[in-house]
Amino acid sequence: MEFAEYVARQRPALMRFATVLTCRTWLAEDLVSNVLGRAFERWERISVMAEPNAYVRRMVVNEYLSWRRRLTRTSPRAEVEPVAISDGAHERAERDAMVHRLARLPRKQRAAVVLRYYAGLSDREIATQLGCRESTVRSQIHRALNALRIDLTASAPSFQEIS
Amino acid sequence: MSDLRTLHDAFAELERHADAADARTAPAVRPRRAVRLVPVMATVVAVAGLVASAVWLVPADSGMPTAGQPSTASSTTTARTPVPASSDELIARFRVVLGDTATFEVTTKGPFSEVPALSEHNLPPGLASAVPLTVNSNVPTDALISGTLTSAGVTGGFGLMIYSADSEPTQWCSFHREGPGLTPTRPEDCPVSTLPDGSRLATETVRPYPGTVAHMACLKRPDGTTVLLHVSNQEDPSGAAINSPGGRIYSPQSPLTLDQLKAIVTSDKW
Numbered sequence: 001m002e003f004a005e006y007v008a009r010q011r012p013a014l015m016r017f018a019t020v021l022t023c024r025t026w027l028a029e030d031l032v033s034n035v036l037g038r039a040f041e042r043w044e045r046i047s048v049m050a051e052p053n054a055y056v057r058r059m060v061v062n063e064y065l066s067w068r069r070r071l072t073r074t075s076p077r078a079e080v081e082p083v084a085i086s087d088g089a090h091e092r093a094e095r096d097a098m099v100h101r102l103a104r105l106p107r108k109q110r111a112a113v114v115l116r117y118y119a120g121l122s123d124r125e126i127a128t129q130l131g132c133r134e135s136t137v138r139s140q141i142h143r144a145l146n147a148l149r150i151d152l153t154a155s156a157p158s159f160q161e162i163s
Numbered sequence: 164m165s166d167l168r169t170l171h172d173a174f175a176e177l178e179r180h181a182d183a184a185d186a187r188t189a190p191a192v193r194p195r196r197a198v199r200l201v202p203v204m205a206t207v208v209a210v211a212g213l214v215a216s217a218v219w220l221v222p223a224d225s226g227m228p229t230a231g232q233p234s235t236a237s238s239t240t241t242a243r244t245p246v247p248a249s250s251d252e253l254i255a256r257f258r259v260v261l262g263d264t265a266t267f268e269v270t271t272k273g274p275f276s277e278v279p280a281l282s283e284h285n286l287p288p289g290l291a292s293a294v295p296l297t298v299n300s301n302v303p304t305d306a307l308i309s310g311t312l313t314s315a316g317v318t319g320g321f322g323l324m325i326y327s328a329d330s331e332p333t334q335w336c337s338f339h340r341e342g343p344g345l346t347p348t349r350p351e352d353c354p355v356s357t358l359p360d361g362s363r364l365a366t367e368t369v370r371p372y373p374g375t376v377a378h379m380a381c382l383k384r385p386d387g388t389t390v391l392l393h394v395s396n397q398e399d400p401s402g403a404a405i406n407s408p409g410g411r412i413y414s415p416q417s418p419l420t421l422d423q424l425k426a427i428v429t430s431d432k433w
Contacts, residue, residue, distance in 0.1 A: 012182065019181035020174050028181060091172070098165060098173035117167065118174050151164040 001052070003043045007036060010053055018060050021114050023103035031067075035059045057119070058129050061111055065130075101148050109144035112137055245388035245433075246325050247306040254308055257323055260430045265314035265418060267321060272308050312394060314418040321418075322393040325433070331355075332365035332381035335391060361385040364429065368421055376417050380424035390428040394419045 011032065018028035039046055039056050046052050102110060108130060115126045116137075127134045145152065247253040250272035257267065309322035336353030353367040367379045377395035384390075396418070398411040419427075 015184065016178045016181040019184070020177045023177060025180050025184035029184060094165060094169055095172040095176055098169045099176055102170075102173055113170075114174075117170055148170065149164050150170055151166060 001047055003040050003047070006043075006047070006052065010056070011036070013053075014056065014060060017057060017114075017119065018064070020118050021061065021064050021111060023099065023110075031060055031063055035063050061115070061129055065107055065111060098148065105144055105147055108132075109140045109147070112140040113144045113148070116141055245384070245386060246327050250306060250308050253306040253323065253325060256433055257308070260427055260432045264423065264427075265312050267312040268310045269308045270310040311413070312418050314423075317396075317416060317418040318413045319394055319396045319418040320398050320413065321395070322391075324389075324391045326389055326391075327387045328389060329387055330383075330389075332363050332383045332389060332391075335379055335381045336365060336367055358382075358429065362429070364425065366421055366425060374412055374415075378417055378419065378421045378424050380421065380428045382428040390433065392424050392428050394424055 014032045014035075015028055018031045019025050022028050022031060035056060039059060046055055049055050102113070105113065111130060112126055115121045115129060116123075121129070123134045123137045126137045130137065132140075247256055250269075254269055254272075261267070306325040307323070309320070311318055312321040313319075333350070333353060333355055336350065353365055355363055355365045357363055362385060363383045365379075365381045369377050369379070375395065375397050377393060377397070379391075379393050381389060381391045394417050396412060396414045396416055398413065
C-alpha cells in the first residue's frame with residue numbers, strides 16, 4: 001500500500017484513537033502528524049508488515065507516552081477542581097464527567113484503558129505495546145477503573161470485551 | 164458508579180470531536196497550505212501556555228489602542244524585519260512595547276524543539292495536503308515565547324508569537340475549538356475589525372472554566388505579519404482543550420485587560 005493511500009484511509013481512525021488517548025484534539029492532531037511523518041520515513045519497512053496499522057498505532061501510543069514535558073505542562077493539576085458539567089441531560093452530564101475523569105488519568109493508566117476498552121486489545125497485547133508485564137497492565141486498568149468510578153458489575157456492556 | 168457503557172459513550176464523544184477536528188483540517192476545507200502553519204503554532208502555543216478560547220464582546224470601534232499603551236495603529240514599515248528572527252529578539256521587542264505597563268518572565272521559547280514539524284520536503288509528492296501539519300518554510304517559527312506576566316501586582320500567564328502567514332487572525336478564535344465542558348462560542352463572539360492601515364484585528368475573551376479568564380488579540384498586518392498575544396489569569400490557558408484545566412490560577416483576574424492586549428499587538432514599537 002502506498003503511504004498516501006494509507007494516510008487517506010487510516011488517518012481519520014488514527015485521529016479518533018489519538019483523541020481518545022489524549023482527550024485533546026489539538027494534541028491528537030500533533031501526535032498523528034508527527035507519527036505519520038516518521039512513518040513515512042520508514043514506510044518501506046512498515047508497509048510490508050502483517051499489520052501496518054497496528055504498528056503505526058503503537059507508534060502513536062509510544063509518542064504519546066514519551067511527551068512527558070508537554071503533557072506535564074498541559075495535564076490537569078491536582079488543585080484544579082473538577083468541573084461540574086450539566087446541561088440538563090443526565091446521560092450527557094455523566095458522559096462528559098467520564099471524559100473529564102479520563103482526561104485526568106495518569107498517562108499509562110489511560111493508555112491501558114484505551115487500548116483495552118477502545119482498541120479491544122488483550123492484556124498481553126497491551127503489555128507488549130506499553131512495554132510492561134501483563135500483571136502491570138491488569139493493575140493499571142484496575143486502578144484506572146477505580147478512578148473512573150466504573151463498576152464492571154453494574155451492567156452488561158453492549159460491546160464485546162476481548163480478554 | 165458508572166458502567167462501561169458510560170466509558171464507551173465518552174469514547175464516542177471524543178471520536179466526534181476528533182472527526183470535527185479532522186473535518187476542520189481536511190484539505191478540502193483548508194486549501195491554503197500556509198494556513199497549515201497555524202495548527203502547528205496552535206499546538207506549540209497551547210503547550211507553552213497560550214491557546215485560549217473566548218467568549219466576549221468588543222465594541223465595533225474599539226480596535227484602537229487604549230489603556231495606557233503609548234501605541235498607535237500597527238506599522239508595517241520598520242527598519243527591522245517584521246518577524247523577529249529569534250525568541251530573544253521577540254523578548255527584547257516585547258519589553259519595549261510593554262514599557263511600564265507590565266513585566267514578564269519567559270519560561271518557554273521557540274523554536275519547536277519538542278515538535279519536529281513536518282515540512283513539505285519530507286513528505287511525498289501530493290501528500291502535504293493529506294497530512295495535517297506542514298510548515299511554510301518561509302515562515303520563521305522562532306518568534307514564540309510564553310511565561311508569566313505581572314501588571315499592577317497581578318500575575319498571569321501569557322503567550323506571544325509573531326509569524327507571517329496568509330491565514331486570517333480568526334484562526335485563533337475559540338469557535339474553532341470545542342470540547343466537553345467548554346462553553347460554546349460563536350463567530351460573533353470573536354469580532355474582527357479592520358484598522359485604518361488595513362490590518363485585521365481579532366479579539367476574544369474566554370472563560371473556559373470557573374474562575375479562569377483569558378484574553379486573545381491577534382493582529383494581521385497587510386504584509387501578512389501576524390502578532391498573536393494571549394494573556395490569562397492562569398498558568399496555561401490551554402484549558403480550552405478538552406477538559407484540561409489550564410494549570411494553576413495565579414490571580415482572580417487577568418493581569419492585562421483586553422484593551423491593553425489590543426494596544427500591545429497594534430503598537431508601532433514592534
